[in-house]
Amino acid sequence: MHTLSLTGEFVHPATESAFLEHQLARTRALLGFTLLFCTFFYLCFFVTDVAALGMDTALAATFPARLLVALTAGSCAWLAYRRPLSVRATWLAATVAESVALASFMHIAVQRPQEFHWHAMSLAIMLVVIYLYIPNRLSHAIVLAGTATGVFLELVLRLTTMSFADILTMGLLLVLVNTFGALAARRYNHVSREEFRLQTDLKEAAERDHLTGCYNRRYLHQHLLGLELSRARRFGRPLTVVLCDIDNFKLINDNFGHTKGDEVIKAFADLLAGATRDQVDTVVRYGGEEFLLILPETDLAGGEHLAERLREAFAADRLLLGDNAFGLRTTASFGVACFDFANSQVSYNLPDLISAADKLMYEAKRSGRNRVESMELK
Structure with a gap:
């Protein structure tokens, strides 16, 4: 290059x-x-x-x-x-x-x-x-x-x-x-x-995570929060965020080692990047095994559909962990939150959407993992 x-x-x-x-x-x-x-x-x-x-x-x-x-x-x-x-x-x-x-x-x-x-x-x-x-x-x-x-x-x-x-x-x-x-x-x-x-x-x-190549939280707070919010407000379009977390990641690290854990994270990040729109959607490594998707001009149904596709694709991957004695599989839980700036007089901030998606993701965890929970803020 x-x-x-x-x-x-x-x-x-x-x-x-x-x-x-x-x-x-x-x-x-x-x-x-x-x-x-x-x-x-x-x-x-x-x-x-x-x-x-x-x-x-x-x-x-x-x-x-x-x-x-x-x-x-x-x-x-x-x-x-x-x-x-x-x-x-x-x-x-x-x-x-x-x-x-x-x-x-x-x-x-x-x-x-x-x-x-x-x-x-x-x-x-x-x-x-x-x-x-x-x-x-x-x-x-x-x-x-x-x-x-x-x-x-x-x-x-x-x-x-x-x-x-x-x-x-x-x-x-x-x-x-x-x-x-x-x-x-x-x-x-x-x-x-x-x-x-x-x-x-x-x-x-400064802006990218070294392991996955995704944007990091610093870039999220310095650039994306204000940019995506102002764009959605200006054009009166829906804005959807998806917070996703790899299930049982600590057990993967403990039983397979950190090298395999990094490989799983990288594979999940590649899956997210490949399924989102280049130059439109944004993939952020939000935490250790947590990722945030920001989907401009995407309604709740579109966010749910994407999250389900990602969930099914990640769960269908049998090569990363193989047939192991621990019974572990690669699955992830998803929280999808949406707000349509064209249909409401109430105004939410992007952190409000992320917070709602975070709660929905943990609800998916409590409900058995490998699930998608979603809601539209009103």
Whole structure:
């Protein structure tokens, strides 16, 4: 899941997409600032055009190209600051601004053909900016920078009388800038994604139970209680909770050992996760062998039906404990509590539903275990 490619990006598309969305606000801000900064200095270098060509020639030959860069980069910067650009849109803005700047640079270099040694220095700086300071995909940066380097060297061969040794030295220096620029960009990609991976792992550790992968009670109290309740109230929909507990779990631990006990818990959690709706329902490890299901937009009949399916499936599993001398089977007791926010003037909190489900679950225990007890709060 967290494997990195040669460009330092996550190989797994979903992970890379999550990282890019996480970084998007910072990416837009960096794009806008860098483009404005570069545009300012790009225009400032018009002074050197005047010094080399004279005012009239510079205004006619180079100023339109510099103005085009300013308009393009300024527009892209404005979009980055003022519009909620998507990840792909920021890449497009960066690529367009870089392409126009490089094309304009080549035009200016042609207008001042006696200064290609200075142009080479300027291009090297532009390549560093493209690789490290304008946020874009590394593959895009490599294509742009490599193409610009090739075009520039072709212009050197066509328009100058530089010696072979000078051209070779210039070419090798530009290749070196491209190589180290790409390596530095890849290193930055790697470091930023490693930081994201660590943050994600810490968040998962704080929110998830390490054995089952279910959410823990901390996540329940910090995120779910208010979220699910407000959603149910806002849309006037029913909300159902199911509290379930593995029967005779202490006897399983005592007779089979804690390793087998963990295996039973994990199997039960997998059963719950597989039977609930992904991205809709929530499974929480509520206690040692207790689990809480939060089922938005589910009425009492739906909650009862799910609990019965889970009860029957868990009781039908003969592989976990096998034929044992203790007569133990994998069964669970369920308490189902529901409240329909559309049909009552009375308002309950989610803790009230959980408390009601808890009482119903213990009623199922007292009634012989391997049962479902349910009620709708009025």
